[in-house]
Amino acid sequence: MRRLKHFSLIIVLATAMVFLTSTAYSQENEPVSPNASPEAKALLKLLYDISGKYTLTGQHNFPNIKGRNTQFAAKYIGKTPVVYSIDMGFARDGDTDSYLARPQIVKEVIEQHRLGSIITICWHAVPPTADEPVTFRPQGKAAPESLASIQGKLLDKQFEEILTPGTDLNRRWQAQVDSVAFYLKKLQQAGVPILWRPYHEMNGGWFWWGGRTGKYSTKALYRQLFDRYVHHHKLNNLIWVWNVDRPNNPDMHFSKYYPGNEYLDVLSLDVYNRDFNQSYYDSLMVLSKGKPFLLGEVGNPPMPEILDKQPNWTLYSTWAGMVRYTSKKDYKILMNDPGILSLEDSAYWQVSAEYRKVSGIDPLPDAFQTTGKIDFTGEWIFDEEESILDNFGPGFAPYKLQIKQSETGLNIQSIYLIEYAENRIEEQNLKFDGSEFESKWRDAPMITTAAWSENNDTLFINSRIVFNRGKGASEMILKDKWTLDKQGEILLIKQYSKSFWGKRNTTLAYRKW
Template identity: 55%
Template structure:
């Protein structure tokens, strides 16, 4: 963690008071933008040229699993939580059915300190959700059913023509996403919204089109639908392009106009931080902020020396290890680069969080106990009665993050690889759903204020041969010996109705 000095405090004060060049407005392009959206955009302006936020993308169906891994691997928590509205089938990490959970997770991340950014691999209007990422042929040329691929010219024209069949299908699809963004609006969560990303490329169905019926027209169309029809006032509009690898992909060919965007952004993979890309985007911006929408590798300090106005980057899901731990330490040692764990980030976001009616960072842990850690089961110290250890996790990794306790459990399988399961417990008593041996489990927690123990009551519903059976269980989690021992007392009813009462002992590693 970087040290805070008198100089850094002066820098932060200057940062918060900084203003734009005359004639450039910091007001969002969204009509009647919410106070939270205004504060978010003001925050981005305030750090431009001074700080760069770290970020991590998360697949839609994984909540913040990628961010958790990035935090553990790199040593600090990314400042930005990123996700996608999804497009794929149930069970896929990109599932569109994850949208209700995306809303909940975005609210949680916002409260705990992250800046929220969302994109959408939009479904082509020629198909219904779910679709695949790449085309799976053969398919008729007029029936694209994947995010990648191209519509026919007449189809793209139809998408942009109100009243037509494909326009109505497009309308219904974007309305389905607006439904969830509206929930975030009601929760007063401002979003860096990045639609139709990499629009100067031709690999996505929406991209690469110039002329009378263009990709820029499509961007303006979704802006109008969200801002003017749905009155979504919590969106900060982020226009996004990829590197201009061919003349037709020149940024200006796809620019929708200053009145349709708040921030300009670029996606960079392969560490291709060409100075010309930065300069071209900077010249196009007319004073508006810049950010890196997606990267495979973050820009290192020597890049930021000549490209200082990148306000943030987001490493794409599954790419956190493109950078070594040693390189992360180098990045985090630079005072310009901010994570959620950095005091400079806490200071810089103070006004923003105040506008959002959220407490200043860092948040305090108000719970009686913190069960975070790597825990190893001790059969010798446990009280098992007549029970064996066949269903007992021999290892557990717990991470208490805000009001959620994440538990990753490892069960020994005698004939194969370990079985790994994930469980989430809401420490505020909200009902949580999970799986127990492929059967649904509902869990609710509460605290024993006297002992500081966490009480978890669960119901597992088993269905066998058309018959349904419920198994009730309770757990009491307690820390002992100055937090070195985790005791879990389990009381339940077995499959045959027998009473089970055991105490499992885990030792902190």
Template identity: 40%
Template structure:
């Protein structure tokens, strides 16, 4: 009798573990497009079994880094990424072309400070903190800085609408590395910090602009304690599961701590996690030890500036890694 009870408990525990492993979450946008829902479902279907290969490209060289992966490995990354700061028509055209080839599209936005001109760019305005007084104005609806912020957000919405109208789902990751101390919106924890910006953009894009093709990727930096280069705990900056589809981490300097992976899994309570940006590629052993990553995306030019060709080839030859010809 005892044996039968133990066997029953064993099989029940295996059943519940299996259910937990295959658990999926609906899009946080109740009006998500069919294509966005299908992409999210696909990502859940491979969770824990495969990882999608990805490559970022600078907006002024939309294929250079992706082409470098093909030259190095003979394979194309399954995910194509870039930055919509420039709002160029060529960027939209390339995203559409990549989608038609079967690639997954991920876009980010290096947003300059609300009160600065876009021409100042990354070094001139994205980097560098704002004062507490400036921050208070930025998050105060109706203030001049808030209106400036909204204007920049609305401009990029017009770019994203072109992809929406082409039925292209987008892995959308704004305000990345917000737990660091290098971007103007960085190291602003709590509800009146970057969580406010995230929720405001989510509401604006979802309810006002009807950007139902977006999958919302909350993308922190892997926490670290380096003097003058700190990145703080994920949870301090997390807006909540009702606003996030995928939780991601940026990993540079080959800092693939198990905690970077495990803490995201815990914070998301079962939601997908991903490697939003990486510098040095992980070894096949690391992606075996950290199986929940849904994709990785190497930063532009980093395949050859920060990696050995052999390491890139090893990663792309891993049985866990999916390339363009292998997805869906």
């Protein structure tokens, strides 16, 4: 299971107390919205619980296509993203970003929530200088005083007017945000908690709301929306997600746009072109003061080597239309990593059990409720296509595993294909209490121990084999992580070994027979 591994000395010293509490959930960590709904509290607690341990997969969907992006991702990748992301729309009828799709968005979001997805919503908000629908980019020679697009810049006096109660643009702004609040209330009535990510990428200057500092600033606009939704509309199902883009110049420094801890539950960053710079992560870590954070939008998911150094990304959401920007080879690596969870993964069902119970959706499957531990019992056949192998190929892997699991341990029969003789069968009887089991591997003495992870979703099996090589003994160290995938149909064994052959990292996949 992933743990915090890599931070610069400066960051460690500056935020030592943050690290001590970064994954802890307490009364102080409840949503910033007063009287937050039980579902919202449970969702935020889930993020605290998985921070530093797991990363949830996600997919953004265009508003007007009824979840087609998620459906494509599931088919292309082979697993369904946990996070269902969508925008509230801004464009004309018939456009993929149509604002007229909002009634259908509500229905689809309720259904996705019922299926166990985590919901995140953003909104390419319409500038108060125009009425819906608008375009994404300015069209032709648009007059600056009448901006009618998401991208573009308002006049300074216009932005000031939006933030000044009683003015025409402030009233227009209220009417626009109220129209979206109407649909968020429907989700509140349905008991659906939302990771709400308004005015995203606010440190950039490409959207009309972004890139402003000083008295009449972007963060002031964010606070104004917070006040409108929380205190005027009494929306209590929103987890407030503050979002920025990568700071490619000093004016985009995160701290200049931070509205204050009392206005947000989660911090988030958008990353494209695989630009997972460690300094971005470290800067958010300092700002977060123990709050969880996530990747609001990505062009490519973070690979395991990134997550090893940046373990507190609780989730990511691939932007709509960008699934194929990542190779199937990389997806295979991602989907085989036990720390990266999709909707079918048993570990997700386990870590989300409390959230699902509070939300009134399907509880943990019976197979995981009986003992609290996943059950590896069965006959498993090696699946080379699903495995991740090195230059040695599958020669060292047993082609079949016959496993019997009890409350206290495992009986494992490993059957190896031998080209020149009868197949070799090796048997182990492992206890979950960590006691040593002595056996042989290719006539060399082997000592093995087994123990469950803290959440009982991963079994750690460690072995030490001693070889007598004439002039002296040498040893092989094996460290296995066993998990179940695809609702218990796939056994994944992520294996690290160190010996005179060198260091090896492989993932062996076995399909239930």
